[in-house]
Amino acid sequence: MRNLALRLMYDGTDFHGWQVQPNGITVQECLQDAVQTILRSRDSITGCSRTDTGVHANDFCCTLRTESDMDCYRLVGALNAVLPDSIAVKSCEEMPLGFHPRYDCKKKRYLYRIWNSPQKNPFLKDYAWHYKKRLDADFLNAQAQQFVGTYDFAAFCSSGSSVEDTVRTIYLCSVVRNGDEVDFYVEGSGFLYHMVRIMVGSLIEISEKRIEKDTLTAIIEGMDREKAGRTAPAQGLYLDAVSYGEAEG
Amino acid sequence: MRNLALRLMYDGTDFHGWQVQPNGITVQECLQDAVQTILRSRDSITGCSRTDTGVHANDFCCTLRTESDMDCYRLVGALNAVLPDSIAVKSCEEMPLGFHPRYDCKKKRYLYRIWNSPQKNPFLKDYAWHYKKRLDADFLNAQAQQFVGTYDFAAFCSSGSSVEDTVRTIYLCSVVRNGDEVDFYVEGSGFLYHMVRIMVGSLIEISEKRIEKDTLTAIIEGMDREKAGRTAPAQGLYLDAVSYGEAEG
Numbered sequence: 001m002r003n004l005a006l007r008l009m010y011d012g013t014d015f016h017g018w019q020v021q022p023n024g025i026t027v028q029e030c031l032q033d034a035v036q037t038i039l040r041s042r043d044s045i046t047g048c049s050r051t052d053t054g055v056h057a058n059d060f061c062c063t064l065r066t067e068s069d070m071d072c073y074r075l076v077g078a079l080n081a082v083l084p085d086s087i088a089v090k091s092c093e094e095m096p097l098g099f100h101p102r103y104d105c106k107k108k109r110y111l112y113r114i115w116n117s118p119q120k121n122p123f124l125k126d127y128a129w130h131y132k133k134r135l136d137a138d139f140l141n142a143q144a145q146q147f148v149g150t151y152d153f154a155a156f157c158s159s160g161s162s163v164e165d166t167v168r169t170i171y172l173c174s175v176v177r178n179g180d181e182v183d184f185y186v187e188g189s190g191f192l193y194h195m196v197r198i199m200v201g202s203l204i205e206i207s208e209k210r211i212e213k214d215t216l217t218a219i220i221e222g223m224d225r226e227k228a229g230r231t232a233p234a235q236g237l238y239l240d241a242v243s244y245g246e247a248e249g
Numbered sequence: 250m251r252n253l254a255l256r257l258m259y260d261g262t263d264f265h266g267w268q269v270q271p272n273g274i275t276v277q278e279c280l281q282d283a284v285q286t287i288l289r290s291r292d293s294i295t296g297c298s299r300t301d302t303g304v305h306a307n308d309f310c311c312t313l314r315t316e317s318d319m320d321c322y323r324l325v326g327a328l329n330a331v332l333p334d335s336i337a338v339k340s341c342e343e344m345p346l347g348f349h350p351r352y353d354c355k356k357k358r359y360l361y362r363i364w365n366s367p368q369k370n371p372f373l374k375d376y377a378w379h380y381k382k383r384l385d386a387d388f389l390n391a392q393a394q395q396f397v398g399t400y401d402f403a404a405f406c407s408s409g410s411s412v413e414d415t416v417r418t419i420y421l422c423s424v425v426r427n428g429d430e431v432d433f434y435v436e437g438s439g440f441l442y443h444m445v446r447i448m449v450g451s452l453i454e455i456s457e458k459r460i461e462k463d464t465l466t467a468i469i470e471g472m473d474r475e476k477a478g479r480t481a482p483a484q485g486l487y488l489d490a491v492s493y494g495e496a497e498g
Contacts, residue, residue, distance in 0.1 A: 009370075010371050011371040056372075080369055085369065085371065085374035088368065088369035088371050119337065119339065122258055122259050122334065122335045123258075123305075125260065125334035125335060130334075
């Protein structure tokens with residue numbers, strides 16, 4: 001048995017998220033089908049996280065447990081040839097059998113893209129949230145620093161999650177403007193269900209003065225989902241990087 | 250009667266081109282429906298060119314002949330609100346009744362995007378041609394200068410066109426690399442059916458040594474479609490700018 005770590009990039013627009021489910025095509029299902037085509041076996045595939053419908057990945061890690069002896073380089077090429085154009089396998093690496101893409105993940109980074117212009121941008125309709133009113137990125141960047149630290153983020157978790165421990169560590173938050181786009185980056189030990197999208201929604205509500213500035217720490221501590229902002233739409237969200245071990249920083 | 254010039258931007262992925270046709274949804278049809286919703290009349294809409302299925306527009310001009318007295322600014326907002334997210338109206342301008350978006354067009358610029366990397370890019374699957382072998386953009390830029398001038402471009406026109414005069418003037422051609430992307434810009438008095446895509450296909454075939462370098466002028470003069478290169482795929486093509494009159498340069 002081999003345990004192979006595949007790094008993927010995918011456009012989530014046409015998928016019902018990562019995880020196999022009965023009501024729509026998922027990334028995991030496409031990958032399982034591609035593996036079956038290439039290796040002629042229904043090998044087990046495990047992802048580093050579940051992404052929701054419409055959410056994208058610049059970097060996603062999953063493992064493939066297989067008896068195949070095909071070398072990694074050939075496997076990458078073969079999978080890319082049969083996978084849909086919306087999914088790319090970037091690399092394949094041999095890992096110890098005990099390696100688990102979710103449990104062993106040390107750090108994840110998400111990117112949330114906001115198209116911040118009164119003008120529609122047809123090319124970003126599936127790739128960013130269109131928010132028309134001008135945002136002050138520097139102000140939001142200062143506000144976002146309240147997320148940094150180790151907290152119980154229960155107020156930033158949608159219902160429907162079965163997670164028991166809602167304590168997470170956020171290492172870094174930044175909000176930067178690039179022309180008419182405002183990008184929100186957040187890096188942490190892990191994330192709860194909808195956590196990044198609620199963080200973005202809360203920053204937007206500070207901008208709209210629906211949430212008072214400098215109250216995010218109190219909202220975190222209050223642990224009441226009702227006090228945090230709305231959930232920003234899925235299409236702006238990208239799993240941007242997943243890191244394992246110290247070396248990767 | 251008023252004659253309004255609308256400037257559009259659209260993502261052509263989900264459309265069967267600009268022109269209304271029986272077998273699929275087109276941009277013109279969506280715009281006609283939006284106008285009917287807003288102005289309650291089936292007003293006549295004329296485009297500056299036909300774009301093919303999957304071809305995009307950063308700048309497209311069409312006219313709307315209407316009896317409505319709605320002011321231009323309000324009309325833009327109202328149309329954008331009811332149009333699909335893949336179509337944006339950028340502006341609306343009152344024009345003389347005799348203005349025609351195709352006949353009065355002085356200059357068009359097209360952009361053709363090539364994703365030039367061995368790696369798949371899921372986010373560009375509908376927005377660029379994926380060409381894996383490394384292209385020498387400077388060499389192709391030098392070759393592309395052979396297109397500049399006034400010629401009969403019959404060799405760069407797909408069959409199925411009913412145009413009789415195949416003489417066109419190309420003012421400018423450039424091939425530039427931006428990281429893993431190679432962009433081809435071409436500006437001319439007008440373009441034949443598939444002309445830009447055949448120009449791009451011919452440059453690629455020079456790169457592949459299927460067409461000898463420095464022979465493009467001879468291929469143009471030979472007026473034989475068989476001697477020019479293949480037609481590059483639709484999704485890399487963007488109508489990038491349309492100009493009327495001297496002032497716009």
